[in-house]
Amino acid sequence: MKPVSIKLDQVSLVHANGQRAVNNISCEIGSGERVAIIGPSGAGKTTLLRVLATALRPSSGEIRILGKDPWRVSRTALRELRCRIGMVHQAPPIPPRQRVVTAVLAGRLGHWPLWKGLASLAYPVDIAGARRMLARMEIADKLFERCDRLSGGQMQRVGVARILYQQPDLLLTDEPVSAVDPALSDRVIGELNREASERGVTLVASLHAVDLALHWFPRIIGIRNGEIAFDLPPVRVTDAMLKDLYASESTVPTQGNEPLAMQPAGVRRKPLCS
Amino acid sequence: MRSEEAAVQVRDPAAVPRLMLSIAIIILLWPGFRLTEFDLGVLFDPRNREIMGKFIATFFPPEASADFLRLILKATLETLAIATAGMTLALLIAFPLALVVTRSLSISRIGPARGFAAGRFLRLPARFILMFFRSIPEIVWALLFVRAVGLGPAAGVLAIAVTYGGMLGKVYSEILESGDTRPTLALLEAGSGRLAAFCYGMWPVALPELVSYTVYRWECAVRASVIMGFVGAGGLGQLMELSMRMLNGGEVSAILLTFFLLVMLADAISAMLRKATA
Ligand SMILES: Nc1ncnc2c1ncn2[C@@H]1O[C@H](COP(=O)(O)OP(=O)(O)OP(=O)(O)O)[C@@H](O)[C@H]1O
Ligand SMILES: [Mg+2]
Numbered sequence: 001m002k003p004v005s006i007k008l009d010q011v012s013l014v015h016a017n018g019q020r021a022v023n024n025i026s027c028e029i030g031s032g033e034r035v036a037i038i039g040p041s042g043a044g045k046t047t048l049l050r051v052l053a054t055a056l057r058p059s060s061g062e063i064r065i066l067g068k069d070p071w072r073v074s075r076t077a078l079r080e081l082r083c084r085i086g087m088v089h090q091a092p093p094i095p096p097r098q099r100v101v102t103a104v105l106a107g108r109l110g111h112w113p114l115w116k117g118l119a120s121l122a123y124p125v126d127i128a129g130a131r132r133m134l135a136r137m138e139i140a141d142k143l144f145e146r147c148d149r150l151s152g153g154q155m156q157r158v159g160v161a162r163i164l165y166q167q168p169d170l171l172l173t174d175e176p177v178s179a180v181d182p183a184l185s186d187r188v189i190g191e192l193n194r195e196a197s198e199r200g201v202t203l204v205a206s207l208h209a210v211d212l213a214l215h216w217f218p219r220i221i222g223i224r225n226g227e228i229a230f231d232l233p234p235v236r237v238t239d240a241m242l243k244d245l246y247a248s249e250s251t252v253p254t255q256g257n258e259p260l261a262m263q264p265a266g267v268r269r270k271p272l273c274s
Numbered sequence: 275m276r277s278e279e280a281a282v283q284v285r286d287p288a289a290v291p292r293l294m295l296s297i298a299i300i301i302l303l304w305p306g307f308r309l310t311e312f313d314l315g316v317l318f319d320p321r322n323r324e325i326m327g328k329f330i331a332t333f334f335p336p337e338a339s340a341d342f343l344r345l346i347l348k349a350t351l352e353t354l355a356i357a358t359a360g361m362t363l364a365l366l367i368a369f370p371l372a373l374v375v376t377r378s379l380s381i382s383r384i385g386p387a388r389g390f391a392a393g394r395f396l397r398l399p400a401r402f403i404l405m406f407f408r409s410i411p412e413i414v415w416a417l418l419f420v421r422a423v424g425l426g427p428a429a430g431v432l433a434i435a436v437t438y439g440g441m442l443g444k445v446y447s448e449i450l451e452s453g454d455t456r457p458t459l460a461l462l463e464a465g466s467g468r469l470a471a472f473c474y475g476m477w478p479v480a481l482p483e484l485v486s487y488t489v490y491r492w493e494c495a496v497r498a499s500v501i502m503g504f505v506g507a508g509g510l511g512q513l514m515e516l517s518m519r520m521l522n523g524g525e526v527s528a529i530l531l532t533f534f535l536l537v538m539l540a541d542a543i544s545a546m547l548r549k550a551t552a
Contacts, residue, residue: 055463083465093456095478097551106474110465117470166464 003067005031005170005202006052011061012226013051021047022058023226029204034196036213037206039223040246045206046090048223049174052204053087054078066169083110086163088173092155096148100139100158103147104130107166133161136191138184152179160188164195171196173205177212185209189216210242332523336531345513346532353509354536356427356502357495360434361488364495367407367439372446374400378455379468379476407440416502430507434495445487453479482551486544493540500533 006029013022021044029035037045050056051063054070063069068081086107094103101124108126109117119125127143134140137157142150147158160176173192177185189205189212196203207213213220214234222229222237222245229245230237316322373379375397415433423429458475462468503511510529517525 053463055459079465079467081465082463086464087460089456089460093454093460093475095454095457095475097478097481098474102474106461106466107464109461109467109470109474112470114467114470117466118473121473168464 003031004064005029005033005066006204007062007064008051009062011051011058011063013047013056014059015047021226022051024061025226025228026061027221027228027231029202031202032196032200033219034193034203034217035205035219035221036217037204037221037223038208038210038213038245039206039229040248041208043223044226045223046174047226049087049172049204049206052170053085053172054082055087079110084169086166086168086171088156088159088163088171088176090174090178092159092162094147094155094158096146098147100134100142100145100147100150101127101130103158104133104162104165107162107164110166129165130161133164134158136164137161137188153177153181153184156180157184157188160192164191167199169201171201171203171205173203175206175208178208182209185212193217329523332521333527333530335524336528337522337524338528342525342528346510346528349508349510349513350532350536352427353496353499353503353511356430356499356507356509357434357492360431360499361438361492361495363431363435364438364442364491365488367435368404368442368446371400371404371439371443372450373472375404375443375447376450378451378458379472404440404443407436408444409440410437412437412498413501413505416505416507420506425506425508427508430499430502430509433502433507434498437498438491438495442488442491446484449480449483449487450476453483482548485547485551489540489544489547493537493544496536496540497533 006027008025008027011022011025012020014020023044025048037048039045047056051058052065054065057071063071066081066084068077070078070081073081098106102121105120105124105126112120116125124130131140131143134143134157137160139150139154139157139161142154142158147155150158156176156179160173163171163173171192176192177188180188189207192203192205193216195201205213205217214237218233219231220234220237221231222241224245230241377397412433415436416429419429419432423432453476455476457479458471461471461475466474499507499509500511500514503509503513504515506512510532514526514529517529
């Protein structure tokens with residue numbers, strides 16, 4: 001049996017304002033698995049990923065990440081665990097004044113001794129490494145650009161390059177391509193999948209582009225109102241399920257008292273580009 | 275259609291607290307004005323106006339003899355030196371304490387609640403030191419240090435170092451808190467150490483504001499060193515005190531003009547640094 005990378009048992013998370021964003025989720029993700037999380041806006045995808053990234057502590061339930069309970073171990077062990085988890089945020093949390101090369105190198109700060117991190121501020125210690133990762137995201141030419149001079153999609157790809165450089169054992173990506181054009185999205189998700197299968201590490205990605213999810217990932221988890229709606233391989237995810245997943249719950253959008261004909265966006269089996 | 279719109283009309287939940295706060299502020303301010311006998315009428319009293327007018331008339335023309343200008347130059351350099359040396363020491367006091375006090379960098383952010391109590395324990399004395407330093411006005415510190423190290427600029431330097439260290443430490447930690455802390459948290463969540471997370475996540479976000487506040491404080495330190503000159507800490511203040519005592523309005527106005535130029539200088543430096551760090 002393959003080792004388990006993530007194990008959630010009846011995990012719930014209630015935000016400070018009382019919003020129950022993750023509701024009684026139990027699931028197991030094996031080492032080396034590649035999983036896409038899909039679901040409507042506000043379903044709790046980001047919250048769930050933040051729980052997996054040990055950034056949020058579940059209000060109840062048991063959680064094990066890479067074989068450890070992050071909220072029971074010592075502080076040093078938690079830091080070691082966090083070095084092995086990489087997260088790409090929906091909006092990359094990178095200081096606007098920072099240069100791209102510094103932002104990418106910051107991915108390894110957890111592995112580096114302090115002196116190396118500080119030295120790298122004076123002169124980047126691994127320009128070649130940063131450049132290689134940026135080249136995989138097709139933005140190698142922006143190496144020494146300041147991050148506030150990048151477009152939204154370029155910025156997201158810097159975020160991805162950063163965890164590629166971090167080389168974690170668990171890759172968590174929260175809508176890594178929401179601002180990237182379709183062709184490049186395909187490329188970025190492809191690179192993430194390649195990274196995961198080559199190094200045999202786990203990849204969990206939340207995606208709004210359903211076609212990308214169905215095309216690239218062997219396992220799809222649909223989330224709605226903080227609960228798992230389905231957890232299936234892509235071939236068994238039907239259009240009806242997707243429609244159900246994305247159907248808006250209380251109000252049917254109307255136009256002149258007639259229900260507005262609306263298709264869930266991007267429910268296509270074929271990739272846009274190949 | 276209309277009734278539907280009325281039905282979905284939503285009230286702003288923040289409106290009532292905001293109104294209460296405004297009322298509370300007004301209620302609190304009123305006794306303050308009464309207590310300080312604040313009365314604009316005094317300014318327009320004819321007798322007061324005459325005295326003020328006479329005093330101001332002696333200000334013109336400003337003293338501009340070469341001898342006095344040389345004195346001013348020397349005193350200005352001394353004042354600048356007091357302010358700059360004091361600020362440097364203040365930075366050395368303020369920065370480490372600000373880092374300790376800043377909550378986004380605190381141990382409890384890294385992980386389980388276990389280190390929380392310890393973190394609090396360390397933060398509390400740091401806060402207390404900062405408060406103590408700035409609760410005593412610099413002029414009082416100056417009087418104390420004049421006793422300790424004697425008359426002269428050294429007392430001024432020490433007084434500025436202590437008071438401004440307290441002020442800078444508090445404001446630095448607030449600037450660090452109020453900036454975008456997500457980059458820092460993201461780094462901590464990726465396992466980086468706190469100092470590294472500060473250098474990569476917090477420093478670049480807060481730098482422009484830290485710089486402009488520091489330059490503004492330097493400007494304040496110049497003014498403060500002038501005041502401390504009155505109690506014998508050297509610089510422009512001491513010169514001013516002499517001129518005042520001799521009722522030499524021309525000299526006083528020349529020194530006031532120098533102050534103005536210094537503030538202009540600080541302003542220019544601040545603008546320049548802001549541009550460089552933007
Ligand atoms: N910090 C927070 N405090 C309080 N409530 C929050 C917080 N973050 C998210 N929520 C709430 O939790 C729910 C789930 O949010 P979450 O960000 O996980 O959704 P999401 O699936 O990532 O949505 P999207 O696709 O729009 O990114 C939402 O209803 C949101 O309002
Ligand atoms: Mg989200």
